[in-house]
Amino acid sequence: MLDSITLSSMLASRLCHDLINPVGALGAGLEIMEGEQDPDMRAEAMNLVNSSTDKALDLLQFARIAYGAGGGYRDELDLDEIKVLVEGVYKHARADLDWQIPPGHMAKPAVKIMMTMALLIADCAPRRGSKVTIAQDEEGISLTATGPKARLKEPLQQALEGKEEGLEPKMVPAYIAAHLASQTGYKLLCSQDGEEKVVIRLQMS
Numbered sequence: 001m002l003d004s005i006t007l008s009s010m011l012a013s014r015l016c017h018d019l020i021n022p023v024g025a026l027g028a029g030l031e032i033m034e035g036e037q038d039p040d041m042r043a044e045a046m047n048l049v050n051s052s053t054d055k056a057l058d059l060l061q062f063a064r065i066a067y068g069a070g071g072g073y074r075d076e077l078d079l080d081e082i083k084v085l086v087e088g089v090y091k092h093a094r095a096d097l098d099w100q101i102p103p104g105h106m107a108k109p110a111v112k113i114m115m116t117m118a119l120l121i122a123d124c125a126p127r128r129g130s131k132v133t134i135a136q137d138e139e140g141i142s143l144t145a146t147g148p149k150a151r152l153k154e155p156l157q158q159a160l161e162g163k164e165e166g167l168e169p170k171m172v173p174a175y176i177a178a179h180l181a182s183q184t185g186y187k188l189l190c191s192q193d194g195e196e197k198v199v200i201r202l203q204m205s
Contacts, residue, residue, distance in 0.1 A: 001179050002164055011067060011176070013169035018059050026052035058088035066115040067173065076105040086118050090132070095125040095145060100135040109184040110141070110204060116177040117143050117188075117200045124198040125150045140186075140204040144197065152192040160190050160200070 002010075029048035036042050062085045064070035071077050080103050090097040097118075106114075114134070121132055121143045130147025159167060159174035162182070167175055181188040187203035 001162075002167075002175075007172065007176065010167075010169040010172040014172050015063055015067070017170065018063075019056055022052040022055040022059070026056065055092045058085075058091065061085055062089050062115065062119070066112055066119070067176075071108060075108060077108055077111045079104050079106055079111075082106075082111055082115065086115060086134070089119060090122065093122040093132075094128050095122050095130040095132045095147065098131055098133040100133060101141070102136070107184075109180055110186065110202065113177045113181055113186065113188065113202055114141050114143070116173045117202065120156060120171075120174050121145045121198060121200055124152055124156070138205070141202040143200045143202075145199075146197050148196060150196045150198050152190055152198045157190055160188055 001007075025048055029045045029052060032045035033042055033049070036045060065077070065082070065085060079101055083099050083101070086099065087097060118132070118134060122145070125132060125145040125147045127148040130145065130150060133142075133144045133146070135142050135144075155166070155168060155171050156174055158165075159171035160178050162175065162178045164175075178188050181202065187201075189201045189203060191199050193199050
């Protein structure tokens with residue numbers, strides 16, 4: 001596995017990549033409001049400020065649990081709280097979210113892996129009208145992306161297999177999740193099922 005300093009640097013790059021657009025748009029909206037007198041333009045700028053702030057906060061709150069030390073020293077996390085965080089990210093995704101996991105608690109490593117996969121599989125469904133279904137059964141958790149052009153891209157597949165060669169900051173969360181799964185006794189599997197379906201499965205038993 002890559003050393004911790006390299007992983008930290010690459011993960012920081014991924015977080016900056018996720019946040020640069022909403023934060024930049026927030027700044028642009030504030031700049032427009034500062035110098036604009038037209039009411040319609042000011043209203044549009046305020047909408048931009050509100051939507052950009054909302055997206056940045058959703059991403060930060062998600063990352064705090066998925067990548068950071070959020071949740072403290074608890075061994076398990078509340079799935080209702082996790083659902084809210086995942087829904088927040090999907091407000092800004094092209095795919096719709098179908099959350100089918102029942103209320104309860106789940107071990108923190110499994111939650112972190114599931115959250116990471118929920119974020120990454122959204123990129124596998126790039127068209128409007130696509131859907132990501134997250135469900136749980138006795139053996140684990142499945143995340144299924146369906147819709148036009150749904151594809152399991154090679155960089156994601158390689159990262160989920162724990163491969164270091166050619167690893168980019170964008171795929172570091174998947175690489176970390178793969179190693180976290182192996183270290184905690186889980187299996188992380190991915191596959192392309194037909195032309196418009198991608199499945200990522202976290203095997204927990």
